Amino acid sequence: MRSSPRRARRLAAVLALPLAITLNALPVLAAPSPQPSEIAPDRPSSTAQNGVALMRVVVPDQAAVDRLAALGVDLAEYTKPVDGGIEVHAVLSPEETRDLRDKGFDVRDAISDQSDYAANTAERRQALASASADAAETDTLTPLRAEWFTSLDGGRFLSVEVKTSATDAETVLTATWDSGPGTAPGSGGSATMSRFTDAGQYMYHRFNTPLPVDQTPAKVTVTSSRGGSVTVPVTKWLGEPRKAPGAHYVQDFVDHYMDPTEVTGRITALAKEFPAISQIVDLPYKTNGYRRAAQAQFGTAAASTFYVTSKAYGAEGGNEVSVALARPSTASAPLSVAVNGKAVTVGLATDASGAVASTAAQVVAALNGDSAASALLTAATYRGNAGAGVVAEAPATSLTDNLKAPATVSRQPFQMKVLRIGKHRDGSRTGVFLYCQEHAREWVTPITCVETAERLLRNYDKDAATRKLVDNLDIFILPTVNPDGGHYSMYDYNMQRRNMTNYCPAANGDPARRNSWGVDLNRNFTVGSVFDGYTGASTSCTSDTFGGPAELSEPETRNEVWLTDTFRNIKFAMNTHSYGGYFMWPPGAYKTAGREVLPRADFGTENYFWDASGHILSAVQAWRGTAIWPGRTGPVTDVLYSAAGNSADEHWYNRGIIGWDFEVGADVYDPATKQYQAVGFQPPFSEGHEEAMEFANGQIAILEVARAYADDHDRPDSRLEVTGRTATSATFTFSTDEPANVYYTLDGSRPTLSSPKLAAAGMREGAQKITVDRTTEVHWFSVDIAGNVEKNYKPDGNGKNYDKETVQVGDAR
């Protein structure tokens, strides 16, 4: 969609145009006009178009519309009643516009004009040109991923991602595959691939969902309608063998969806039961609480409707306030307000005949102007209406906060608690922060965090693998980031996503809006936020992705930041959401204009993420076979969307904490229909339980990854590989024996951490290739994610123990 400022500028430009023509060029028009009154002037035609535009015309009545038609005016098929008559749209030249104005018609502004036409034409020309350029040239296909996996009941699936150099929509890619090693190409099947675009930009081709296959293919060939073709081996995704848990390993500690009070009670009890290896950390910022002002609304039509909102929260006296609209028995009574305790009575004004005469606006003003009443409540007309309608009398009506949770749920600010698990909780061990339920309605997530906590504590004594994690890591588990919204979701409005804090002005403050208030906590952080111009959050207080009035406006988000600022040993974080079955990492936001993405992780780090995902997602799969798809694994912006101001970006970009995201609740495959089905936010508990179990497996595997990181003292090893050579150039890249970054020089100098770093060739692609046009001595070294440097080389020292190799161009002797 075109942005409105641009549209406004164009309208201003075209509005100026007819005036200029009118003043300078119009005498011509009058010349041969035989019947000057009722015949529309010729429209200057065709290519130049001379200011023809679709203009807005307002006429008093249908007869005037008919008169326009009789004049031969080119009317659009559109009429709209407006103040003062009917709005119609007419295609008019400046001369026609002038003529109609001369005839007394109210011709207003342009809806679209030649500059729109010019832009459309230019866009069309460009598209056609690039299509024909593409057509003239065979496209190049870059394979990104080609994988097979099994899922759930042993079904077998194929997932392929390929990028074509021809980015136009007409290019069609077709995948064909064999039915195993040595079988004929194409014998396994074929399918047309889907073109994946995001923010108007071509990303790559893929299958919308992985395809069921009977046999495991050995190779897949993708061909393009533009002539490109590529054949790649199909590799196995997930299913890395895992050691079965020890005989004493216990799991499965959740048997119902739990509200935030319950999960917080549960971790508090755990800390009490296991004081040697755990403790509670109280987070410093209390939430606003599961509480809301009490309200009542009077009236049925917008103009005569108003609503009142208590000053005190419902449970703190607001629910005891009542308002009555009484009609005095006398004629010509004035409007009055009386307050008795918490009972407010409005005496409505009457006219000479004794009928009620007070409008909604007058009642609102009287209530807000009365000191006793305004101490109890504020009044407002309905959604910004002027409130000119006369109100109806009404009996005493109690205000209500309408909150339905049982009394066990406190109506006070909520103390958020983190369960810290570790034998050594002194900051000396690598920290991992697992947090759940930023979004209230994602009910599976808090029980996933609880399950993980239970497994760590209850297996510590008898399970050696668990003991290694607890002895060597510092684990922070926050089972509910959004306790107020979580309670609201469970007891009042199950689709609540945000917290409960209402930032809406009176125009959006009426009781019917109460399920539309709150801040999306995963859009309230400071990196790539809506306030920085990034996409995927809203500044509207009723939007489900409302980013809040400012970054970190909410105590819930400030608590996350406080935790990661206070415990600087935290190196990993997992932000668990639902649903869809995703494993993701930063960047998580872009600006739509130009799809300007937050900086990508470097190549070595991204490889580390892919490596880790293999381990973590194999653990998820170990529970009941669920495979998280390759197409739902990767940076948020590659596989899902832009989420401005999310917490994983906050942790990664501001503190270097590896910020991962889970979406639990992978689509479930139905072999009968051969369709994947989405599970939703709150599946039946039998399904929710399985999701919690499998993603608790995933959270434990994250701890294993963190421990491997903490224990990683192995130096990486790397190799230079020449991939192509001509008489005048050579192309090479590097490979490493573990995920690592390679720093290199081509000018014979000593490589340092400021030297060029090997990058990815592109999104979801392998290493870039480096081309030199003369024989070059390449110097380089590699560094892994834990900071181990190849050969113990000191990049900032003077040693020469970096790698060296000469890449030959031309005659190799």
Ligand SMILES: [Zn+2]
């Ligand atoms: Zn979520």
